[in-house]
Amino acid sequence: MSLVRWTENAPLSARWHSESGFPPPRRLIVADDRLRAATTHRLTAEGTALLWRGGYHGARRLLSALSRRIDRKAPQPTPSPTETFRLQRRFRAHRARLLGRFLVLLEPDHSLALRRAPDVRRACTEAYGPPSGPTLVPLRELLGVLGAHQWREKGVPVPALGDDARIHPYYGVFAPVRGEYVDLVAETPLPTVGPGCGTAFDLGTGTGVLAAVLARRGVRRVIATDLSSRARVCARDNLARLGLADRVTVTGPELYPPGRAALVVCNPPWLPARPASTLDQGVYDPGGAMLHAFLTGLSAHLEPGGEGWLILSDLAEHLGLRTRAELLGAIEEAGLKVLARTDTRPRHPRATDPGDPLHAARAAEVTSLWRLAVRRPSGRTGGGRAEVLIHP
Structure with missing residues (x-):
């Protein structure tokens, strides 16, 4: 545990917590509503952290003003999608570091002692665990915790699970807001092994949404795995809410559970790049490690006649981070063949936003x-190169 010490009428200290993995600040000063955006920008750019003691709404306004000042220096798109992606990631990391120096103090019970501040205790306990003394956190991360609490409370509608069915994502667990990949799993014909599809594995289950879809489709037994303990708790909660806890077992942290299955489903992070923090692990897969672990382990975990379903976006190909030939080569090297491929277009707003620096890649995804x-x-049959294209 890291302690941050400062003086504010008297010597004080608090535990440091950053879900983004930022180190504790070396320099800290106390700030209030008299602080202006230009001064805030200069101090944070110099490496000074600011502990906010003014009003809650003033803190949010100043954080927004700081964001706008930082965004003035955002890099412009380049002719190379790969270079644009790298520049944007570098800038976002820089932006996050500066905004992460704007801090608030959670009291020993996780309350926020600022004027007109909301009650954040329940949301903080969900994200951070039980309170254990005063804690310094970046305001930007706390706002993310509050937003995640709202998602967890109201849930995300998942039509593939039935009318009014919802998945309740936890903080730090990838939310199924992009429904196209869920629909692919809901609509693809299940493999028939013996009297039906008896057992399925869902690797990297996250919220448990795909495990729930498989169970609702009639798979008799689903084993869902995840590296993250937070995700495993989230998945168990969602499966219990849906009345599927008796048919789905959630385990981990290993990618593959013991044994074999008629169907193995994997929706790995789609971009082969290093995550900036644990919060990015649902999007970034360093070197495609999870993708390759799924492929290389599949033949040892499939029942005869079984299938592996890989759900993957080709955004990495449009960004120059992976080629189609590399993907097909990895499939072939793992001793696998492609039976078919079903394609769909993304429906999220960024796919149609011309202001996004990566718009061309997202529009083609x-x-x-x-x-x-x-x-x-x-012997080889060339099946690793076969593709059946179906456009829903």
């Missing part, structure tokens, strides 16, 4: 469900 099977050991 396709999300696919690849149906994979073990290649027969008698």
